[in-house]
Amino acid sequence: MATWKPDPSFYPSPRLAAKAPPETLAYVAMFDPGRQQPDGIAVVDVDPGSATYAQIVGQVTMTHAGDELHHFGWNACSSCLCPNAPHPHMARRYLVVPGLRSSRIYILDTGPDPRQPAICRVIEPEELAERTGYSRPHTVHCGPGGIYVTALGNAEGKGPGGIAMLDAQSFDPLGQWEVERGPQHFAYDGWWHLGYDTLVTSEWGTPDMIEDGLVADILLGARYGRKLHFWDFTGRRHLQEIDFGPDYQLVFELRPAHDPTRAYGFVNCVLCLKDLSSSIWTWYRDGDKWAVKKIIDIPAEPADPDQLPPMLKGFGAVPPLVTDIDLSMDDRFLYVSCWGTGDLLQYDVSDPFAPKLTGKVRIGGIVSRAGHPGAPGRSLNGGPQMVEVSRDGRRVYFTNSLYGAVDPQFYPEGLDGWMVKLDAAPDGGIAFDPRFFLDWPKSHRPHQVRLQGGDCSSDSYCFP
Template sequence: MAVWRPDPTFYPSPRSAMKAPPEELAFVVRINPNGDSRPDAICVVDVNPQSSTYGQVVGEVEMTHAGDELHHFGWNACSSMLCPNAPHPHVERRYLVVPALGSSRIYIVDTKPDPTRPKIVKVIEPEEVADRAGYAKGHTVHCGPDGIYISALGAPDGDGPGGIFILDHDSFDVLGRWEIDRGDQYLHYDFWWHLGYDTMVTSEWGTPKMVENGVQGDLLLEGQYGHRLHFWDLRRRRHVQTIDLGKEHQIALELRPAHDPTKSYGFVNTVVSLNDLSSSIWVWYRKNGSWDVRKVIDIPAEPAEEDQLPDILKPFKAVPPLVTDIDLSVDDRFLYVSCWGTGELRQYDVSDPFNPKLTGSVHIGGIVRRAGHPAAPGPLNGGPQMVEVSRDGRRVYFTNSLYLPWDAQFYPDGIRGWMVKLDVNPEGGISFDPNFFLDFGDQRAHQIRLQGGDASTDSYCFP
């Protein structure tokens, strides 16, 4: 009799996931910013140092339409399938679910049988998402034990509310809106969960109309972009609590809960302070039966001459760090922080989440600094943006494009896309791999996913 076995890339605990074999391929969004007929693509990059094509694109699949602006794609299935309440324990980690922030399409990409030759097997048009869920501008994908969760920035008319909708694991049909009772939640950005505490957490950016033409200075200075966290009953799909970080802390983005399901804390970044242009990192945590938040890291702006700055920053005579992504290693020890404005990638030891210690830093790109790379010593632009950490925590990959309308404001001379890799000292410290610099030329690189899973893909139900 045949025996069903879970996908071998699923791991019951973060400790077991850290012992997984190293990734050999990375899947990377490639965006065409040129307004011509060339579609965006998912590129396959060789990340095996023993390979003759190490650090090169070895395959890609182009989308069916130009102008999609692919964004934060994810796997159809992950280690949450091994949770005791998972109704789909034998779904396979095989398909990439790829939302397009520009067009509101969703592509389903099959990575088997040959992961270097992925192929599109389904296209979900925006009309289906609008009709079944009432949402548009799909943004981030997470695989849950009961379906594929996708966040959306807003409604088809460009306003809010934003929220989450669900795809079926098998058919990829849009099942509908996730929220039963959204309380006072209106703006939306990221989401993730504490499975062991039956809690979902969501953050805030802005509605499609607020973000799709770049940063709107009047909205920013009035504190109109997102600055709150929302906590939800995951099983009952109901809003439970709102925490306001303060109007001055504009644009609350990436959520990184602890991977250990017995730990009830996580990290979120805010992009810019209206007081001094700094960025900050906050910890949310359980306190007396509810949730609380505390700021634990401030990253200051750097002074600059007016003629070095894009128009949007000239009045301030400073470069804000613009922290636009963070990632937490699977052992919950190191937090990586992308400073897209100043061109710095920071590593913090967060073994004590309330007392982070800066343990490593590299510079590359930046609005003013334009730092080079060992394999590309000339000036580079863009800066550390989408960051991904391997399951064993020994390698960090990142790219340099944020979002086309915002790229144009902060890097008005255009961004040449690149992807780089860092090697991690297990005791703390990071350094560039001098043999890994992938030049995307006039194309932009964004989200990275690693074959078999990575630090921001899977959730675990066992410590």
Template sequence: MTRWTPDPSFYPSPREAATAPAEKLAYVAAFDRAGQRPDAIAVLDTDPGSDAYGQVVGWTELPFTGDELHHFGWNACSSALCPTAPHPHVERRYLIVPGLRSSRIHVLDTRPDPRQPRLVKVIGPEELAERAGYSRPHTVHCGPDGIYVSALGGADGQEGPGGIAVLDHTSFEVRGAWEADRGPQFLAYDFWWHYNRDVLVTSEWGTPSMIEDGIIGELLLGRRYGHAIHFWDLAKRRHVQRVDLGDQYQMPLELRPAHDPTKTYGFVGVVISVADLSASIWLWHRDGDAWAVTKVIDIPAEPADPADLPDLLKPFGAVPPLVTDIDLSVDDRFLYVSCWGTGELIQYDVSDPFHPVRTGSVRLGGIVARTAHPAYPDEPLSGGPQMVEISRDGRRVYVSNSLYGSWDDQFYPDGVGAWLAKLDVDPERGGLAPDPRFFPRGDDFRGLRVHQTRLQGGDASSDSYCFP
């Protein structure tokens, strides 16, 4: 009799996931802004006992140019243990790596050598367009019934609507568009779900022409970027409700639902308010029979000398926080908010999600401050904490400094560089501090910029759970 054993990196509940072994490797998307060299996945050693700790120990170059690797994810995760999962014996083995500009999707196998992922398949933009009607793939999440990939644009040069494509777990073929009835939704960006409640949530950024060359001032001041989130019936793939945050709150991007599957709340970060350049964090939650969104954190802009600011900001005399990523620890206690403009990563205790409490902060880089890393106090840093990833046990936070090529150029016109920092967390009282031994930068990444990080075995934003 054959006995099947689930992938050991899968856990039925967030509580059990928090007891998982520490990651030994991190995978990092690295891209060439000029589009003249191939992008790559860099592999970092995250084992403190290793002689190569904090160093790039693997490098997988992609076969094309002009991809601009951005977000990526695993083919499978703990959601495979959900009672309704049709593929409970898939493995967390393949990295699904979209090119945001090329619309290609790369499939990399991390076996047998996890330090040298092998390219095993490329899904061309034609297949994504023909089978799903989408372009510009962005965010990847492993669902129990397939691989979900959000997309910002439509097919055949159409601006939209953006939406979600579904890939097969095994063959990686594009099955089609996820939406059966999209209602009023047109703009797309991130998505997540409350799987036990049959709820999917999506957020908004802009169409390809609205983001291709960075922020367009006329569109921002005209309040034309996304400013709403959408709620869907996950089982029926049907739009249920649109909640508008107010058009001054431009670009609600990253979504982070509670990991506890009995909870039906989550956080969304808003990049900027056109009223005062502040950023904000909002909480979605149930309000009777409907969904509601409540602002729970305001982060103000910081005054600055216009002479120190890039052209886009000179008229305002201030540095906006530019909240471009958030991440929630697996135990749902700490929310991390990256303020890419001011160069600050803020930690909040969100045990009471309606009343977050600020518990820690680290500054690195920043448009004006250029705060150095403690390991290299004489080296001013460009960029700021941008993509945030948290270990499953909540003790380590990884941040990278590049946002998106055209935004990098607008806000850091003298160059954004490349660096990735690890921060150590006090899981009991809160607070965080940079690890002086872990700071790959510059030539370590062969001249490429770095964006999202994924941790071997899973991390705080890769998995969803069906048991409390």
């Protein structure tokens, strides 16, 4: 008797996912900041035994210019094995790739040739707006019930932003996820605790507040997003809002514990208006409510104003600008990207309220311009930005561009793109792989990295 088998890249638990075979390809979003040429997804060889290691070995080019590819995700992941919404015969085959500026969503098929994905569907912005009431799609997660796409704006490009749902097989936009939105207005990231039937969302701003970069009046007026929202996942209703306070701006990346029995997660705050520091916070269950606690403060570094871009001259300091974080599959190590200073930090967060710094590298940075062993003699700009961790926790990849309109505010000379890889020791400690420095083609800049077969920010699990 023939039996259907789940996709071998689906795992019931993070513990089993961590035993998965190493990835051999990475998919990287790249965009033209001048919006003259179409953006694309580059396929990077990450197999150390390959003759083309650390090189772009494939590419798919989008149908239009000006999309600004940003964050993207898989059509299906390990959540397909969850008992509350099982669909185990799905396959991790399609990449769902939104254009943050255009509101166009591309569906790429990696099945026939993983090195040469093919566009098999394009959801035009008009269809997304008409069917869901949203625009500016930002983050993609596969989960129970379909594909969840957080969106920064409503159909008109104002607020509120929220979550649009796509059908997991046809990719048709289904509609707005929220049944009762409550006070939520700004959107950014969204993820969940499947074991606690809770969805969490964070905040940036509406499209008119971000599309031309960070607006000084809005930032200094403390009018960007600074809240977390907690939702009844099944009921699709807003339950609770936590305000970080007016000193804290840009509450961004959500990294819940992978173990579904652990009701906590981590979020970064990009900027404190008092001292330009960045911070990491833990959210957790406190009785019958959710609460947050700041666990890490990363201070700004004093600097000569002559070395600073116009936006920072008056402050005489380089802010760390923590713009991305990632959590290893065993929930032990948190990786923190400091795009301003150029640091990539590794913390042991085995105790989520008492982190310990266990590793640090520096590359690029607004002032430091630190180099890389694979690019001898070069001073580099940009800094650690989108970070992705392999399922076994031994490899960390990152790129150096934040967002087309924000890059020149902090790197006005023009940002030269690169992608690098770190090797992570089992008990802490990180070091550059000297063989892996990918000098990005000058026409485009690299952004998010996704690993073939899944990674530490792609899947959610229902079993511990």
